[in-house]
Amino acid sequence: MYPRAIPENRPLSRFAYGLLVALVLALWLLPLFAVIMTSFRSFDDVMAGNYWGWPSKIQVFENYAAVFQQSKMLDYFLNSLIITIPSTIAVLVLSTMTGFVLSRYPFPGAMVIFALFVGGNFLPQQIMMIPIRDLMVATGLYDTFWALILFHVAFQTGFATLFMRNFIAALPSELFQAARAEGASPWQTLIHIVAPLVRPALAALAILVFTFIWNDYFWAVVLTQSDAVKPVTAGLSNLRGEWVSQWNIVSAATILVAVPPVLMFFLMQKHFISGLTMGAVKG
Amino acid sequence: MNSVELIGLDKHYGQYHALKSLDLTIEKGEFIVMVGPSGCGKSTLLKTIAGLETVDTGKITIGGKDVTRAEPGDRGIAMVFQSYALYPHMTVAENMGFGLRMARRPKAEIDVAVRRAADILRITEQLDKLPKQLSGGQRQRVAIGRAITRSPDVFLFDEPLSNLDAALRTQMRVELSTLHAELGSTMIYVTHDQVEAMTMASRIVVLNKGAIEQVGSPLALYANPVNRFVAGFLGAPRMNFIEGTTTEVGTDDALVQLAGLAPLRIALRQGATVKTGDPVTVGIRPEAFAVGGSKPASCPARVRLVENLGRETVVYADASPLVTSGSDTGTRNVTIQLGSAVAVAPNSEITIGFDPADAYLFGSDGATLTPAKPEIQSR
Numbered sequence: 001m002y003p004r005a006i007p008e009n010r011p012l013s014r015f016a017y018g019l020l021v022a023l024v025l026a027l028w029l030l031p032l033f034a035v036i037m038t039s040f041r042s043f044d045d046v047m048a049g050n051y052w053g054w055p056s057k058i059q060v061f062e063n064y065a066a067v068f069q070q071s072k073m074l075d076y077f078l079n080s081l082i083i084t085i086p087s088t089i090a091v092l093v094l095s096t097m098t099g100f101v102l103s104r105y106p107f108p109g110a111m112v113i114f115a116l117f118v119g120g121n122f123l124p125q126q127i128m129m130i131p132i133r134d135l136m137v138a139t140g141l142y143d144t145f146w147a148l149i150l151f152h153v154a155f156q157t158g159f160a161t162l163f164m165r166n167f168i169a170a171l172p173s174e175l176f177q178a179a180r181a182e183g184a185s186p187w188q189t190l191i192h193i194v195a196p197l198v199r200p201a202l203a204a205l206a207i208l209v210f211t212f213i214w215n216d217y218f219w220a221v222v223l224t225q226s227d228a229v230k231p232v233t234a235g236l237s238n239l240r241g242e243w244v245s246q247w248n249i250v251s252a253a254t255i256l257v258a259v260p261p262v263l264m265f266f267l268m269q270k271h272f273i274s275g276l277t278m279g280a281v282k283g
Numbered sequence: 284m285n286s287v288e289l290i291g292l293d294k295h296y297g298q299y300h301a302l303k304s305l306d307l308t309i310e311k312g313e314f315i316v317m318v319g320p321s322g323c324g325k326s327t328l329l330k331t332i333a334g335l336e337t338v339d340t341g342k343i344t345i346g347g348k349d350v351t352r353a354e355p356g357d358r359g360i361a362m363v364f365q366s367y368a369l370y371p372h373m374t375v376a377e378n379m380g381f382g383l384r385m386a387r388r389p390k391a392e393i394d395v396a397v398r399r400a401a402d403i404l405r406i407t408e409q410l411d412k413l414p415k416q417l418s419g420g421q422r423q424r425v426a427i428g429r430a431i432t433r434s435p436d437v438f439l440f441d442e443p444l445s446n447l448d449a450a451l452r453t454q455m456r457v458e459l460s461t462l463h464a465e466l467g468s469t470m471i472y473v474t475h476d477q478v479e480a481m482t483m484a485s486r487i488v489v490l491n492k493g494a495i496e497q498v499g500s501p502l503a504l505y506a507n508p509v510n511r512f513v514a515g516f517l518g519a520p521r522m523n524f525i526e527g528t529t530t531e532v533g534t535d536d537a538l539v540q541l542a543g544l545a546p547l548r549i550a551l552r553q554g555a556t557v558k559t560g561d562p563v564t565v566g567i568r569p570e571a572f573a574v575g576g577s578k579p580a581s582c583p584a585r586v587r588l589v590e591n592l593g594r595e596t597v598v599y600a601d602a603s604p605l606v607t608s609g610s611d612t613g614t615r616n617v618t619i620q621l622g623s624a625v626a627v628a629p630n631s632e633i634t635i636g637f638d639p640a641d642a643y644l645f646g647s648d649g650a651t652l653t654p655a656k657p658e659i660q661s662r
Contacts, residue, residue, distance in 0.1 A: 181356070182429075192381070
């Protein structure tokens with residue numbers, strides 16, 4: 001079994017383990033801590049180079065309020081939600097359907113289609129920058145919500161299909177045979193059997209996909225231009241001044257941008273139910 | 284009226300010939316048990332009847348309707364799986380009503396059907412529970428209940444009791460027989476457990492390598508197996524097979540020479556094709572052996588192992604040069620089943636014997652050469 005628990009009678013090993021865990025955690029959280037602290041600082045501190053020390057003046061409210069006063073942060077937030085929520089839902093729906101078919105209905109060419117879904121993930125997205133931008137311009141979708149929604153749905157569905165296919169393939173096949181023997185159509189099986197049983201997978205996938213799309217900066221810059229469509233990640237750069245950047249304000253905005261994925265995690269957490277198929281077969 | 288008819292069913296999995304031109308007619312209300320060693324095609328056959336597997340050629344009719352290409356849901360069948368296959372996120376009642384719900388039947392009708400099935404199986408108290416809250420036996424009851432709710436023409440059971448412990452298996456066996464009597468539906472039951480086959484079947488179908496070896500009532504198959512395979516498959520402990528040669532073949536009997544015994548005179552059935560000097564196999568059921576010199580054909584043997592089961596004793600004895608082939612134990616010992624607890628000491632010398640009239644004779648192709656024996660012994 002891995003990982004093996006450290007035996008109780010090895011106090012030194014246990015102490016070393018605890019120490020290392022704390023060390024790794026500290027290293028991991030250090031940048032985040034710095035950003036949080038900076039978001040509390042005054043601009044004078046930033047100018048003086050006081051990034052790590054105690055803030056000379058704590059101005060939480062001022063900084064966070066400035067984020068919304070100095071830029072259209074609220075609009076960007078809304079834009080991000082308009083892009084991310086429908087994209088995530090579409091990816092979940094599509095990948096459940098493709099995953100179900102690919103895992104349960106062997107048909108000629110299924111392997112090829114599956115390979116395409118998986119293979120698409122290995123393409124570096126940057127090499128598609130020019131073609132995709134040209135495509136969006138040609139179809140008139142450039143600088144609209146649709147450009148980002150369509151792009152993200154198309155590119156996240158590949159990975160999500162791999163994820164869902166494997167999860168559905170691991171469900172006991174007797175359940176599907178039983179449903180079929182009882183006269184359930186493939187659609188009915190998908191809605192009444194598959195969907196409830198893949199809830200934990202969908203929750204995990206929802207967090208991943210939501211975070212990917214929410215955090216995307218590259219395509220936001222490539223496919224949008226106007227403030228009316230720009231998501232928060234791209235909008236953040238508007239906060240940077242021409243000559244000097246108010247890093248305390250930028251930090252506050254960054255913290256705000258990071259909140260939705262974290263919220264998403266806590267929202268989905270209750271769906272991580274282990275052993276959902278318990279009682280289905282044997283036991 | 285014929286309930287299920289299988290005509291020339293043939294199926295391949297790639298190169299593997301899973302079903303070989305199978306024919307079987309099942310009457311309405313029969314309890315058919317299909318047995319055979321693993322890989323014999325019994326589960327495949329059941330799934331083709333269910334429609335979960337397709338056939339290459341052949342025809343399947345259920346209730347007179349050709350269903351060879353029909354979807355499982357349109358065949359009038361209901362299937363119970365070895366692993367129960369309950370939907371884990373649905374309550375017992377939802378599980379049982381699933382088929383009717385998918386067929387968009389009115390809610391009142393579903394409720395009535397679920398209640399009725401739950402009453403029959405005595406699981407009314409469990410209706411609101413989830414499968415994971417039930418014991419194995421209760422889960423299998425729910426799976427059977429799910430089949431009953433759809434009131435199918437034919438019930439298909441795929442080793443439904445294999446996952447239950449021995450005591451529960453006995454109980455469910457009795458319940459299934461009772462249920463069959465109560466519903467009067469056709470039931471097709473696949474198992475590798477010959478006790479289930481012997482106790483529940485109105486007819487047993489013995490399958491081997493994708494083909495039917497023999498079909499008949501349990502006692503008919505036990506008393507009159509058509510070949511060595513069926514003889515060896517039914518009966519526990521297994522029949523003793525002893526290789527020998529014919530030294531003289533008459534019109535209605537033959538002299539058979541076995542190592543370590545005087546030549547035996549064994550009756551032949553009409554039209555048995557055997558010549559003098561042919562290799563043959565003599566089959567003697569363990570219960571046909573007796574300890575002591577009371578039987579016509581006897582020889583000395585050394586006791587190797589004694590299994591005292593209380594109401595019966597199974598003795599494994601080394602009677603070489605008289606040796607058996609293809610035994611359950613993998614040894615060449617003779618298996619003797621005695622009808623009560625008998626004091627037989629391991630390693631002791633005993634005399635074992637049998638009556639040649641109880642013996643079966645199989646030709647080199649495995650076919651039975653001896654005439655039919657009475658199904659109920661009058662002794």
